[in-house]
Amino acid sequence: MILYFSGSGNSLAIARQLAEKLGERVLSLYDAVNADLQGETCIGLVYPTYWLDAPVAVKQLVAQLVLPKNAYTFIVITCGAQTNNAVWSVRKILEQKDIQLDYCHKIRMPDSSAIAFGRNPNNQAWKFDKFASRVDLIAKELLDKRHRLHFSWFDPFGWILNTKKVSQKVYRLTLPAINSEKCIGCGVCTKVCPQANISLIDNKAVMDNRCTLCLACLHFCAQQAVEVGGKTTIPERQYHHPSVNLKDMVRRG
Numbered sequence: 001m002i003l004y005f006s007g008s009g010n011s012l013a014i015a016r017q018l019a020e021k022l023g024e025r026v027l028s029l030y031d032a033v034n035a036d037l038q039g040e041t042c043i044g045l046v047y048p049t050y051w052l053d054a055p056v057a058v059k060q061l062v063a064q065l066v067l068p069k070n071a072y073t074f075i076v077i078t079c080g081a082q083t084n085n086a087v088w089s090v091r092k093i094l095e096q097k098d099i100q101l102d103y104c105h106k107i108r109m110p111d112s113s114a115i116a117f118g119r120n121p122n123n124q125a126w127k128f129d130k131f132a133s134r135v136d137l138i139a140k141e142l143l144d145k146r147h148r149l150h151f152s153w154f155d156p157f158g159w160i161l162n163t164k165k166v167s168q169k170v171y172r173l174t175l176p177a178i179n180s181e182k183c184i185g186c187g188v189c190t191k192v193c194p195q196a197n198i199s200l201i202d203n204k205a206v207m208d209n210r211c212t213l214c215l216a217c218l219h220f221c222a223q224q225a226v227e228v229g230g231k232t233t234i235p236e237r238q239y240h241h242p243s244v245n246l247k248d249m250v251r252r253g
């Protein structure tokens with residue numbers, strides 16, 4: 001079973017590709033928390049790197065999972081460039097549950113946060129070709145049940161950045177906000193937000209405080225009514241993985 005978390009669909013796309021090659025099924029981490037996984041012989045976790053670490057929601061969800069002790073357990077991280085502590089911190093959570101991580105690797109994808117820094121994630125589509133063979137390599141190593149942690153070191157800078165005090169300032173740089181003048185109350189953002197952090201009040205989207213920074217709301221809003229850092233969102237810079245559509249991203253439950 002491959003458990004995933006995804007904001008712009010990159011990690012979902014990789015989870016699906018691996019599932020097909022391994023003959024496994026995919027399940028959202030949110031659904032996995034309530035699922036019976038005890039009969040699984042292989043557990044994969046596929047999620048992105050946010051701010052040099054795993055997304056806060058991923059760490060919270062993995063902490064809640066009830067995982068089988070003897071399953072072959074792997075992590076595949078997607079990232080724009082580097083994974084920093086994204087494996088290390090989840091591995092630590094697994095170890096607290098007495099679960100040994102058998103394998104981890106990373107795949108570079110278009111950086112879904114680039115829009116927050118005035119750059120265009122769609123200009124990074126070259127990464128699909130460059131790293132396509134990595135998916136094949138990972139699938140082969142997983143089928144062989146290889147024991148290899150390609151990336152799992154501790155990065156002190158990543159740790160400092162994600163401490164409560166520092167992260168409060170840093171996370172704001174990629175915190176989405178609703179531009180209520182542009183919002184038409186279509187509700188798409190309320191459905192794609194994995195955290196169920198957005199609701200409609202008087203036909204306008206309103207955010208609560210459980211945002212995990214995935215930017216699904218920003219990338220899927222057809223009105224460009226979700227902005228980050230006060231910058232106007234332009235359609236050309238909205239991004240989602242080409243194999244993933246809005247329906248795939250709609251939260252279940």
Ligand SMILES: Cc1cc2nc3c(=O)[nH]c(=O)nc-3n(C[C@H](O)[C@H](O)[C@H](O)COP(=O)(O)O)c2cc1C
Nearest residue numbers: 006007008009010011048051052080081082112113
């Ligand atoms: C808030 C935020 C922070 C990010 N931080 C990093 C980072 O520290 N390092 C990195 O290489 N990529 C970073 N990225 C890029 C994502 O890891 C990358 O685009 C990933 O494939 C997104 O996967 P998803 O669509 O499944 O969420 C960040 C993206 C977001 C939205």
